[in-house]
Amino acid sequence: MSGFDIKDPKLAEGGRLRIEWAEREMPVLRSIRERFAKERPLSGVRISACLHVTTETANLMRTLQAGGADVVLTASNPLSTQDDVAAALVNVFEIPTFAIKGEDNVTYYKHLRAALDHQPHLTMDDGADLVSTLHKERRDLLSNVLGGTEETTTGVIRLRAMAADGALAFPIIAVNDALTKHLFDNRYGTGQSTIDGIVRATNVLLAGKVFVVAGYGWCGRGLASRARGMGSNVIVTEVDPLKALEAVMDGYRVMPMTEAAKIGDIFCTVTGDINVIDRHHFELMKDGAIVANSGHFNVEINIPALEELSQGKRLVRPFVEEYTLKDGRRIYLLGEGRLINLASAEGHPASVMDMSFANQALSVEYMLKHHAELEKKVYSVPEVIDQEIARLKLESMGIEIDTLTPEQVQYLNSWEEGT
Template sequence: MSNYDIKDSKLAEGGRRRIEWAEREMPVLRQIRERFLRERPLAGVRVSGCLHVTAETANLIKTLADGGADVVLTASNPLSTQDDVAASLVSHNEIPVFAIKGEDNVTYYKHLNAALDHKPHVTMDDGADLVSTLHKDRRDLLPQVIGGTEETTTGVIRLRAMAADGALEFPVIAVNDAMTKHFFDNRYGTGQSTLDGIIRATNMLLAGKVFVVAGYGWCGRGLASRARGLGANVIVTEVDPMPALEAVMDGFRVMPMEEAARIGDIFCTVTGDLNVIDKHHFEVMKDGAIVSNSGHFNVEINIPALDAMAVSKSLVRPFVEAYDLKDGRRIHILGEGRLINLASAEGHPASVMDMSFANQALGLEYMVKNGKKLERKVYSVPEEIDREIARIKLLAMGVAIDTLTDEQVRYLNSWQEGT
């Protein structure tokens, strides 16, 4: 196999060990993989995946290949690739990978197009860059696409906007909307891995710091909870009154970003929107403020505005850039404003990605079987798939639950019996 682009094939053995370590914490995906090996439900299906190239993703890709799929993989973020994992997939599994950690924007889109050269029947996306490129630049490939799956909030937002505009040319399953994804991956996975990335990048003590979380969706909930658990004084900023009220009731201070910017020590955006931290926020931040992002794209922080304000900038630690301003203040940006949990750490723990990627595998199987009957819009993961994943996960954890009796089922489905 010669058609791939990775950093160094000599890293493959380390990648294999990393993949095997992750697999131990992914019992749901392992069970799906065993069935896929027997049934081969994806035989003959070409799949182009645009995902974070991590050990957990490798186990998903191997599962799809064992199900008969012809898979290629490219990175969904320039800083999220684990180069040893990419090398292992190429060397040990003969799966074409186009991903190098730290690749520039030109290379990133070159890799996206290499994945589309595979002429996919199904796309797997994390952020909708693959689908967007397909619709804008590679429309000749659209007629053979059955459908796709989307991993993350930002991508689902983009795809729903495409569907609303009548631009989406095939159905997509929003894996992100599955309860077994956003309840666990977003809340527990993002919460833990984001703090892991911030701490690895800075080696700072969070206890006693004012930690500002922008956005109180599932990712924001997890991040705020875990920052408080480490002793930080947590502030939440929001634009939606419902999650803002929830944050207040959960015991957090809630205020506009312009107020929080004046008192925060560490900032992290998890909104999916752009310019959440903007020029006027930088203008009032403390000297030494640390700014990071755990939303999919680095547009959540207006880095061009900070660039224009700075008289100089320098890399003071790996993944920590210092911007020196005219008034003598210094502001630090972590991981180029990209996903800090993947830029300087290893992303979500395998045990939560187990459920997310189980949704990907079963969602893709569902799309192959049903895609031609579906409309050109964004669909939620079928509830029966979501519940089955939860059931298998509990079984793997050794947790038993009750079962309704026939009498209880009848009662819940009747209306005659009252007080």
């Protein structure tokens, strides 16, 4: 095994137990790992992965390893690493890992470069930082890279921009586009885990609070639903008229952030864009407002503007910074504006990541087989993979569904019969 950089090797046993606990809720990935162990479809392939270092990710790494891959893992967010999991990956499963919870920006990029030193044939990214660094700093490695995968909405947006500019040097499969990923991971996973992170950080009662959700994509839908389920009065802010209309039809109040800022108790951004909560919004917020982010990067909240508006700040609870504005109002920023579901909680439940990481494993296998025929652009997960993952998930839950009869197939493929 090559080098690694983790917080404390002595945490490995606790990490192993939690990885095993998560595995119980990941039957689809487990079935893929069993097949991979027999067929070894990834033998001799070097994979550099930049993902949140969690128990679920550990089980993905084990699956790739079982398939014969030589894997190196680095964190995709400075606050999302679970240090006991990183220790177990290194000491129990012998997977080189570069990740320490709370690492600074310099260390974060040092770890990205360490993962690239692996000279990957395939990349696996969560936010496109690894691919971006590869293209900017290590172009000497590009000729070795066959392709990659991307997990997040934010990363897919960045990579499609690269492809549009002609800058992308190899094909990428957008795992986030898979229906078995964004319909479930983004909606149910983000919804539950973001509420979990906010509550763990603050211990506030959500019932009766005005909860502002910025963005009504699949993550926003899930978060709004769970906040309402906890008794919050939910407001949605949007820039897309179709999504805004959908939020209205789903029973939420919809208004601009400038209006929501005046009445919100808790704010959470899930858009993937920059400065969604900006200086003029902070100037309108009431004393005690809580601000969090569950989009991939902390740029969704204009933290420099909040710093400029404040006369001081202090850490009042783990992951809760109190900013005192010059007029005396206090605004509470959670998790340094980073993904709150991973900063103060454990990220998505394993059962939903089971499908997301099954997509990762099967997409890597697909990329290895088909990279030569793919252009240097971003592709959606093939429908056959999506369907197979859904089938395996239902099977693991003991649920059976109907199948079309030959007569029904013929009817759906014909045009002659009408009224």
